[in-house]
Amino acid sequence: MKKINLTPPSLAAFSLLIGLMFAGIAIASDSHDAPAPAATATPASKPKAVSGSADDEMSKALMNKISKGSGDIVIRTGDLPAGTAAAEAKTAEAKPKAAAKMNKSSEKEAADAHGVHWSYIDGPGGPENWGNLSKDNLACLKGKTQSPININVDRAVKAELPPIEFLYRPSSLSIVDNGHTVMVNYGEGSNLIVDGRQYRLVQFHFHKPSEEAINGERTDMVVHLVHQHHDGSLAVVGVLMSTKNSPVARKFWFGDEPAKGNPLIQTLWNNIPLVKNKTEMPGVMIDVNQMLPSDRSYFTYMGSLTTPPCSENVLWFVMKNPISVSEDQVKNFDRIYPMNARPLQPKGDRLIKETKGN
Incomplete structure (x- = not known):
């Protein structure tokens, strides 16, 4: 037998040749694992363990495609071992599912909040939930000087209060049913002056029944x-x-004469728009002085808006004497808004003043 001497260069070439032979065997093989000795073949019924990362499995699948000469190289999930495909699918879905689970409650709350509008009816949008509908409405829930309140006449401080100067002038009618009440946007040039401060009349609107209560009674x-x-x-x-x-308007000792309708109220009711949230300007002139009582004595206190966002630091003047309206005028408003008054709010330690001597 002839002895072959392998020099270092020959040994390197021989090693490269052996490596290429085994590489050819690996490429030709349809298995993703290293070939097993013939004597210890793995039974077909036993599932093969998936080893290595998903990237390793993808590389092996790519080599398998190349060895088969299948044309365009497209790796599909079907080309990967079942364990790898499932693992990748599970990994891909894990994050979205986890995020969806984490945000499920907050998304539901946001959807509910955006889908519910405030109202006067008990329920998700009712007065007790106004503060939960928007962060802008927190004062409705946590405010300390909210309106309306009950005015206990016996607890009001009688004081020499400055008279209110109502410097109102006629305005062209601009009226809207905003979904909560009938509101009139008043023209510029009408002002109120009290204690040296001037305020411009912006708008007026109605509530049924009265939101304020005097000695526990609402008008x-x-x-x-x-x-x-x-x-x-x-x-x-x-x-x-x-x-x-x-009492001063009564004419008969044996009973009350029915209250007459207010002419301005009737003009407003005649021009209420047929469509909600649509402002109508019918070309009619109105004078808000027609809704002021002849006796201008009043109660005053610090409170808030009575609708969301329930902003506080609002200066309130509640006229002590009501104006007269007819039952028909009240019934007509009732046909649109049977009840649009916020519940009474805690008075707390607020001071209520009353015009002295009236």
Whole structure:
């Protein structure tokens, strides 16, 4: 037998040749694992363990495609071992599912909040939940000087209060049913002056029954006249409306004469738009002075808006004497808004002042 001497260069070449032979065997093989000795073949019924990362398995599948000469090289999940495909699918789905699970509650709450609008009816949008509908409404829930309140006459401080100067002038009617009440946007040039501060009349709107209570009793309706100072602060005048004549308006000792309708109220009701949230300007002139009582004595306190966002630091003036409206006028508003008054809020330690001697 002839002895072969392998020099280092020959040995390197021989090693490369052996490596290529085994590489050819690996490429030709249809298995993703290293070939096993013939004597210890793995039974077909026993599933093969998947080893290595998903990238290793993808490389082996690619080599298998090349060895078969299958044309365009496209790796599909079907080309990968079952364990690898499942593992990759599980990994791909894990993050979205986890994120969806984490955000499920917050998304539901957001959807509920955006889908529910505030109202006066008990439920998700009711007064007890106004503060939960938006972060802008937190004052409705956590405010300490909220309106409306019950005015206990016996607990009000009698004081020499400055008279309210109502410098109102006629305005062209601009009226809208905003889905919560009937509101009139008033023209510029009408102002209220009290204690040296001037507020411009911006708009007025109605509630049924009156939101304010006097000694625990609410009247049939109330009109809120909303004013704004040039610094942005607000002053609201509440004029109570009643179908019962005041004692000074009674003409017969044996009974009450039915209250007459208010002419301005009738003009407004005649021009309520047929479509909600659509402002109508019918070319009619109105004078808000027609909704002021002849006796201008009042209660005053610090409170808030009575609708969301329930902003506080609002200066309130509640006229002590109501104006008269007819039952038909109240019934007509009732046909649109049977009840649009916020529940009474805690008075707390707030001070209520009352015009002295009235």
